Amino acid sequence: MNKYQYKVKGVDYEVEIAEVEGNIAKVNVNGIPFELELQKPINAAKHPSMNKPKVEAPRPAAATPAPAAAPAPAAAPAATGAGNALKAPLPGTIIEVKVQVGQQVNVGDTVLVLEAMKMQNNIESDYAGQVTSIVVKQGDTVMEGAVLLTIA
Numbered sequence: 001m002n003k004y005q006y007k008v009k010g011v012d013y014e015v016e017i018a019e020v021e022g023n024i025a026k027v028n029v030n031g032i033p034f035e036l037e038l039q040k041p042i043n044a045a046k047h048p049s050m051n052k053p054k055v056e057a058p059r060p061a062a063a064t065p066a067p068a069a070a071p072a073p074a075a076a077p078a079a080t081g082a083g084n085a086l087k088a089p090l091p092g093t094i095i096e097v098k099v100q101v102g103q104q105v106n107v108g109d110t111v112l113v114l115e116a117m118k119m120q121n122n123i124e125s126d127y128a129g130q131v132t133s134i135v136v137k138q139g140d141t142v143m144e145g146a147v148l149l150t151i152a
Contacts, residue, residue: 002017013030023037023039082152083132083152086123086147088142088144089123090116093116093140095113095120096138097111099112100131105127107124110124110125112136112148112149123148133149134149135149135150136148
């Protein structure tokens with residue numbers, strides 16, 4: 001694994017690249033796992049340290065139930081709908097999504113609730129219009145600047 005130290009706006013981040021396959025990178029940022037979609041694939045042949053042999057974990061016996069998977073944190077994917085992207089103002093966990101695709105919203109309407117540092121923050125719309133896509137769901141972990149939804 002490759003480890004890197006970054007400082008963004010005065011905040012230190014330790015980024016560990018676990019695996020890169022095509023245009024999907026699995027990374028840990030300060031110990032939190034993320035799956036990122038790269039704009040273009042990295043040529044793994046040029047980066048031998050990123051080639052990792054795949055080893056499948058042993059499967060549990062059929063009689064034992066599989067443990068529930070933890071929700072995967074949301075990275076910062078590109079907005080899928082047309083319109084203005086509403087981005088996360090700070091890193092945190094999505095507690096509640098209060099709108100649906102197709103719903104009309106006004107400036108100042110609460111569209112979702114984000115928990116950050118043990119506080120619930122109402123995320124309000126900066127735009128008036130119709131919700132064209134929702135990128136996150138309840139339980140997702142987002143970083144500052146991640147697209148949450150789009151409004152046209």
